[in-house]
Amino acid sequence: MLADSVAPVRDAGLVRSGREPITRSATRSASSPHWPYPGHVSVRILSQGEEALITGDFMHHPCQIGPPGLVVHADSDPDAAGARVS
Numbered sequence: 001m002l003a004d005s006v007a008p009v010r011d012a013g014l015v016r017s018g019r020e021p022i023t024r025s026a027t028r029s030a031s032s033p034h035w036p037y038p039g040h041v042s043v044r045i046l047s048q049g050e051e052a053l054i055t056g057d058f059m060h061h062p063c064q065i066g067p068p069g070l071v072v073h074a075d076s077d078p079d080a081a082g083a084r085v086s
Helices: 002-011 078-082
Strands: 026-030 041-047 050-054
Antiparallel strands (some): 041 050
């Protein structure tokens, strides 16, 4: 996967840090600590007063945004995943 999907993008100089905006209306942010792979990002899009969050595949079922404090076996950071977010 890295050789055929990631390396060509990196080698072409197209990899950006997670802090740089993609465009004026699209930004990246770290995905939930429930995601089992550190480095996974979501994309936030703002356009004409509307907002969308493209989460990729970090959430598969509504129960994953269930009660605060919920921790599942795949959480990459169980302490952060179980912490209340304000």
